[in-house]
Amino acid sequence: MATKKPVGTVTRGTTNPNRLRRIDRFVVAQRILRDEPTPIVVDLGYGASPITAVELSARARLVNPAAQLVGVEIERERVARGLEVATDQLHFALGGFEVPLPNPPFASEQKVHLIRAFNVLRQYSEPEVAGAWALMCSRLAPGGLLIEGTCDEIGRLASWVTLNSDGPQTFTISLRLNGLELPSKVAERLPKALIHHNLPGESIHKYLQAIDAAWRLHSPLATFSAQQRWVAACDTLVAQGWPIVVDRKRWRLGELTVAWAAVEPK
Template sequence: MAPGHIGQATRGTTNTNRLRRVDRWIARHPVLRRCADPLVVDLGYGASGVTALELEARLRRSRSDVDVLGLEIDPARVARAREQLAAVRAGKSVFSPDARVSFDRGGFEVPIAGDRRPAVIRAFNVLRQYDEDDVAAAWTRMAGRLAPDGMLVEGTCDEIGRVSTWIEVGPDAVPRTLTLSLRLAGLDSPAVAAERLPKALIHRNVPGEGVHDLLADLEREWVRAAPASSFGPVQRWRAALESLSSRGLDLGPRSRWRLGELTVPWARVAPN
């Protein structure tokens, strides 16, 4: 652990567009759209600052006044990200030279100068390397830094961002929802999400647990909806979700279904 900072350096895997699914979800979320101060933290961005730059580019379409702060424990990574940002400022990248992005050292304590508190903290592929018993304390530390109406988005994804899952956590460190987001083109089975569940749930995909039931139900309806695949994977996915919804399962906004996304209340998947 770095002196003065809480946590461990992430493994550092950073690929362009890896976090596009969660970024677009945050961009549409009422927390960002309605907050008084749109400060967003990219916690544990990895070996490159590209995820923070991409996050700002996507969020500014919803909030032109968004500020993104990338935090990493490893000082070499902070230095590298600042070099990247200098190239952005000089117009030598695909990002806007006026991108409202900065980089600093920090961990779960989320250090921010002054009295500002982030509306959103995105911590992706960070807790995956920790033990399940460490999750609650990390949530509490990060959530304690949020604005009163803010949210922590904690999750994981595969290396190229085709399979993503995340948990929305409130300022009280209580989880609110679980979201699954899958690239539908070429999807063989939605059960692939099990491999990328957040740390709080990845060991809970066993009979008797809510997340296991959710994935089993989703897989069952996906198989039943196979005839709809002749109209494309989106129609098959929507047919599967329509069937689940007809049985009273809350799957989040229907407008998001076409993106290969569903969101369920935390009570549906909370560990026993």
């Protein structure tokens, strides 16, 4: 039987141990991982080493011991490297945005509950984003999520879009607060859908400027902790009417989530 060509292109495989810890923390907080008896989580485009897939698998199993992790890579040798560390809950497959599952142990048409695609689309062009999102989202089970974004080499600055089968829902930034000068530093690591829109007049620009202003406003709190300063800044943004997801526990992690509509490019 002829196998279909994976959708996408091979790109640089740069990755790092623990680079995606901020995203893993968000992934494992999603209800679907707990509610689903046997959730299938995909790490799409895991890179030159399978380390981020191994880490996500371990973290997912802490919240649901039955979680299955599938690392999908478009580059053959990287898949071979993954297969060396495969287990009965950690699988690897050659593929692209069509998100194939290895058969066995999965059925070919089986849907997935969560796809994490990190530092993958940043190496594509902006017009390719919508199609890649749609194809990945078509693989989601009801209630399933796609988390697509970008971070720096060591995972101190990260941002991502969370989508369901209806499209993008929220935009999240996650920053190491200690030593942070201005939150808009994350502009260097925006998802492809936003990075070219951080310009005056665009919503993402307005949003990052508002976060910087709120961060500056609460600079006296830095003497207590960067976390207190960030939580106060988040409260200010809520008071200003930004459609922020109010969750102090996540704010203390340096995370902030807003409705996609508030930052969506014009």
